[in-house]
Structures are given as structure tokens and as C-alpha cells.
Amino acid sequence: MASPGKNPEKNNVWLQIAKYSQLAFIFPAATVAGWLIGVGLDHWLHTTWLYLVGLILGIVAGFVELIRMVSGSDSE
Amino acid sequence: MPEQLWFTEILNRMFAGPVTGLLRALHIEPQYPQAPVTNAVSMQVLVFLFLVVLFALVRSRLSVDKPGALQHVFEGIHGFIVGQSEEIIGHHSEGFTPFLVALACFILTCNLIGLIPGFESPTAVPVVPLGCAVTAFIYYQTQGFKHHGIAYLKHFAGPMWWLAPIMLPIEIISHVARMLSLTVRLFANMFAGDMVTLVFFSLVPVGVPILFLGLHIGVSFLQTYIFILLTTVYLAGAVAEEH
Numbered sequence: 001m002a003s004p005g006k007n008p009e010k011n012n013v014w015l016q017i018a019k020y021s022q023l024a025f026i027f028p029a030a031t032v033a034g035w036l037i038g039v040g041l042d043h044w045l046h047t048t049w050l051y052l053v054g055l056i057l058g059i060v061a062g063f064v065e066l067i068r069m070v071s072g073s074d075s076e
Numbered sequence: 077m078p079e080q081l082w083f084t085e086i087l088n089r090m091f092a093g094p095v096t097g098l099l100r101a102l103h104i105e106p107q108y109p110q111a112p113v114t115n116a117v118s119m120q121v122l123v124f125l126f127l128v129v130l131f132a133l134v135r136s137r138l139s140v141d142k143p144g145a146l147q148h149v150f151e152g153i154h155g156f157i158v159g160q161s162e163e164i165i166g167h168h169s170e171g172f173t174p175f176l177v178a179l180a181c182f183i184l185t186c187n188l189i190g191l192i193p194g195f196e197s198p199t200a201v202p203v204v205p206l207g208c209a210v211t212a213f214i215y216y217q218t219q220g221f222k223h224h225g226i227a228y229l230k231h232f233a234g235p236m237w238w239l240a241p242i243m244l245p246i247e248i249i250s251h252v253a254r255m256l257s258l259t260v261r262l263f264a265n266m267f268a269g270d271m272v273t274l275v276f277f278s279l280v281p282v283g284v285p286i287l288f289l290g291l292h293i294g295v296s297f298l299q300t301y302i303f304i305l306l307t308t309v310y311l312a313g314a315v316a317e318e319h
Contacts, residue, residue: 015309018309019309029260030253036252057245057246
């Protein structure tokens, strides 16, 4: 990221708009992504329950991304 | 047979045989073997050819003493993306500029081409934004591995080692979700822009659609900007030094 002491996100309004507009998309996107991965794994491994695990993990992933974005911390 | 734009018709007349043959070799049966090239594909080919010719033209007319209008425009685009990348990624961001500028020009041209009668925005078809999002995803993951080597995998393991088995699937899903959200945002905005213009054109064919065409132009620029900005943010996350 940028050099220490300088927070570009505070100065760039457009960057903030883009990141916060992401809030509306990331939660449903994570839920659908988790479900799709689960369905794919079910299809591949001939199981019937992995879609549920994918769905739950997707919801959790959505919350994790949401909290990460709102708190402004980036674990990466 | 599907409704074809004039350029799609030309491509299908010229390449229907080889394209159908190629698809069948890949075990894909095209819905219309006489017209396997869709409008979205033909518009992308057109945008690609247009950009190649445009860049070749700019390259052939580069001048330090007397820069032309086109050179000014492209220097502006390049300068804007360099500035933005440096602000978000840091000083080692120059290497990412060619990819970001190419992606921005492609998406913007795809968004705007629909305003010309006889053409369609390929970004209003879900597979095209998905293709752009998959390209961005592969690029930032590749840069992450290139920058950190195998240690990049630690990004997916979470802050503590014992959390890794839970964090790994969550991180994978959240990276796939980024791709999905980029796709849905661009597709939905371009599709809605097209629909609104079309609906108002059918209701009031004079004057009013111009407002919505103006709105469509604004949305085209804004969505291109957001797509590139988020790709830059993801790139910054992938190549960041601190964890």
C-alpha cells in the first residue's frame, strides 16, 4: 500500500465512493459465490450437502468482507 | 436464427465454418451452427480492432515538440491511471499501468459503442464483464505470486495459523465474490442504461431519450472508473508488503 503516514483513501473521494459502493454488492456476491462453489463441489464429488456448507461459508465471507471494509482494515 | 448486427453478419458470413469447427473440436455445440458468432463477440472484435488501429495511429504520430490532440487524450488517460495507481499501490506501480490502461480503454469503448446506431454495448451481456473480471482476477493473483512467491498463500491463511482451515475457504470465497461483484455491477449498470434509453425512446421518441443517452455516457465513464479503481485496490492488496 502507500507509504506510512499517508492515507490516500481519506483524500480521494472517488476511491471512497467506489469502495463503499462495493458494500452493496459484496455481501450478496459472497453468498452467491459460496453457494455456487458448493453446488460445483456437490456436482463434482457426487454429494448433496456441500452446497449448504458453501452457502454458510459464503455468508460468513460476506460478513468478513463487510466488516473489513467498514472498519477500514485490510488483512492483506 | 438470432437477430444479427451488420458486423456480426459479416463475421458469420466469413468465419461461420471455421468457428463452428473450432467449437465442435472443443466439444461445444453452437446453438446456431450457421451463425456461431454472437453480437457480443462481434462487438468485442470490433472494439479490439478499433483500439489496435487507434493505438497504432497514436504511436505513429508521437511527437515531443508538437503533440497532437490524440496524443494529448492518451497522455491524459495514462497520466490519470499512473497517478491513481501510485496513490493506491505506491511507488512500484508503474509495471501495472499497461494492463490497467488497456483494460480501461477496452471497457470504456465497449460501454460507449452502444450509443452509436447499429451497434450494441457488449458489456450489457453478462459474459463480457465476467471475462473482464476474470482477467483482472487472474492478473492480480499472478502479480501477488510474482511479488511474494509462494508466501503469497499466507494472504489466504488469516492472521493466525490455527485459523487457517476456516479462513482459507472464506478467503477463496471472498476473492471469487470480488469477481462476481465486478461482473454484476458493470453488467447491471450497462444493461439498465440500455433498457432505460430504449423504454423512453419508445414512449417519447423526440428529445427525452437524449437525456438518457447523456446519463448512459456518464454511467459508462463512472463504471469504467470504478472497475479500474477496484482492480487497482485488489492489486494493491495482492502486492502489499505489510500483512
